[in-house]
Amino acid sequence: MSKDLDSFITGLPKAELHLHIEGSLEPELMFALARRNKVDIPFASVEDVRAAYQFSNLQDFLDIYYAGAQVLREAEDFRDLASAYFARAAADNVRHAEIFFDPQTHTDRGIPFDVVMEGLLSGMAEAEQAGVTSKLILCFLRHLDEEAALATFKQAEKWLDRIAGVGLDSSEMGHPPAKFARVFAAAGEAGLKRVAHAGEEGPPAYVWEALDLLKVDRLDHGNRAMEDAALVQRLAEEQMTLTVCPLSNLKLCVVKDLAQHPIDAMLEAGLAATINSDDPAYFGGYVAENYRAVAKARGLSRGQIAQLARNSFTGSFLSEAEKAAHISALDSYVKAAG
Ligand code: HPA
């Protein structure tokens, strides 16, 4: 019997490639950690927190997101955060996740880099026991300078065998990828993968810089690349994976309405687009909800939905053999779903 669309999407094997672990901090856990660590937060209740999640742009969101992260202090907090994400992701049949973390958000308030790593790695090990694999991507905060990013990369040195890649996030406008060319070159020399947020709010020129100066292996968001035909052609030719985040785009006013979301235009242009949740605790949905919302708003076919999930494995940093195994399971699932 053919499955309904909602359960087809939930059960579809998928990878998540654009997830800020600090953005998976649900208000309930924020309150529990505030109590456990005796940290003051500027909210009276969980409802109060949710009511504050109205954003008109990226910066509005970042201000609240960095405030929320203050409750994370001990390794066990980072472990609990990661465990909660993996449990929720497993319910959406996420088989593999490549998660971003923002060490500077923590080290700048005196939390040691090692505490963050130990906590996250312990949550990841627990998830692996439950069958969900993961990799870590260390993001540099682009509103800070490149010296700070280089200092952070130095702190990461002893952990490099546990870090798959580096990324670039935070306030995009006024902070072009070019600002981080040296630290990305150093990461490349150390054998790490490179990704960067570009074209979320920033212009197509920032996407060109991410490709040409940072030499990214994957592009995070990339919406505004659609404004530049030569850029779209380049991304299609290179089969560059784009980690697109529909509910984030809606909440941060990158699109006015999901009915205007470019996801199907991206697929039609031959781009290797994927669907991801970005900061699910803040944007109102985990990865399957992102697939469902955009599939309904844009009338995506099951073939297109399956392609997006296939792209998530192809665009991951798993080995070719691991990708092939996941894609074969996905194809069997699609066939059996009818
Ligand atoms: O969507 C995002 N964009 C930039 N920086 C971020 N940090 C967390 N989420 C985001």
Ligand SMILES: [Zn+2]
């Ligand atoms: Zn992001």
